[in-house]
Amino acid sequence: MPKLIVGAAILDDLRHPSKLLVARRSAPASLAGLWEFPGGKVEPGEKPEQAVHRELAEELGVRVVLGDELAAADPAGWPLLGNAVMRVWFTALQDGVPRPLEDHSELRWMPLTEGVALLELPWIPADLPIVAELLRVLGFESEN
Numbered sequence: 001m002p003k004l005i006v007g008a009a010i011l012d013d014l015r016h017p018s019k020l021l022v023a024r025r026s027a028p029a030s031l032a033g034l035w036e037f038p039g040g041k042v043e044p045g046e047k048p049e050q051a052v053h054r055e056l057a058e059e060l061g062v063r064v065v066l067g068d069e070l071a072a073a074d075p076a077g078w079p080l081l082g083n084a085v086m087r088v089w090f091t092a093l094q095d096g097v098p099r100p101l102e103d104h105s106e107l108r109w110m111p112l113t114e115g116v117a118l119l120e121l122p123w124i125p126a127d128l129p130i131v132a133e134l135l136r137v138l139g140f141e142s143e144n
């Protein structure tokens, strides 16, 4: 079984999104400086949705509401490097102001109308198809 990771696509508004909150990793060295969806590993006995809430509380100090899952071609999730897959949920902030408390050096709200700029950030490479699909399902053109 691949290792299950969860990621949060944090939007300014679930129904009428205009911005996505992205996070720059500070560790480990191999990933430092790359952008990602906040999140992390699902712990034993934990539901993936619970893991999203836990990770966002730990990493950003926020509470969120979950929207739809950003479905991958494989229901197990989006393939990552190594034997891992990631399931991604749209979320919106419910409580708190996101701060890079753990694992991140920077957080940035990116306008969804600027799809090219979003895709041009130095993402963890496995995340690029996820970002492209996110733009597509939300109805934003990336022109790529």
Ligand SMILES: Nc1nc2c([nH]c(=O)n2[C@H]2C[C@H](O)[C@@H](COP(=O)(O)OP(=O)(O)OP(=O)(O)O)O2)c(=O)[nH]1
Residues within 6 Å of the ligand: 005, 006, 007, 031, 035, 036, 037, 038, 039, 040, 041, 042, 080, 081, 084, 086, 103, 124, 126, 127
């Ligand atoms: N959080 C996150 N991890 C990603 C993304 N894309 C991607 O390839 N990964 C990889 C990087 C890591 O190898 C793994 C997630 O591990 P992590 O280090 O964030 O998990 P964690 O917070 O539970 O970490 P820890 O308990 O081991 O410190 O998935 C992404 O967009 N978000």
